[in-house]
Amino acid sequence: MKNILLVCNAGMSTSILVRNMQNAAKELGVDCHVEAKSLTAAKKDLSGVDVILLGPQVGFELKNVKEMAPSIPSAVIDMKDYGSMDGKKVLRTAYKLMKAAKAQA
Structure with missing residues (x-):
């Protein structure tokens, strides 16, 4: 099972996206x-996290996140995908990041 962490300002604006990603995972048969x-909160505990996706509103923190967790692939969620709450596209982005990181290892 892969653990995907979405990071935003207060941890609330992404709740709809989390639900949409969970629904997409069920639909695609992804565990x-x-x-x-x-x-x-994310800075306090990243144990077990396989990929970090930042909401566009905190995209400016990407460099800090990469420095804090250099072994965890991380990126900013595409603004269009975030705005439309497209769980399937964001889920695919997460898996592409993990696959690319694994290929580089």
């Missing part, structure tokens, strides 16, 4: 856990 946290 994963998707969770949303605020940036502050």
Whole structure:
């Protein structure tokens, strides 16, 4: 099971996206856990996280996240996908990041 962490300002704006990603995972037969946290909460505990996706509103923190967790693939969610709450596209983005990181290892 893969653990996907979505990071936003307060950890609340991504709750709809989390649900949509969980629904997409069921539809696609993907075994994963998707969770949303605020940036502050995420900084405290990243254990077990396989990929970090930042909401566009905290995209400016990407460099800090990469420095804090260099072994965890991370990226900013595409603004269009975030705005439309497209769980399937964001889920695919997460898996592409994990696959690319594994290929580089």
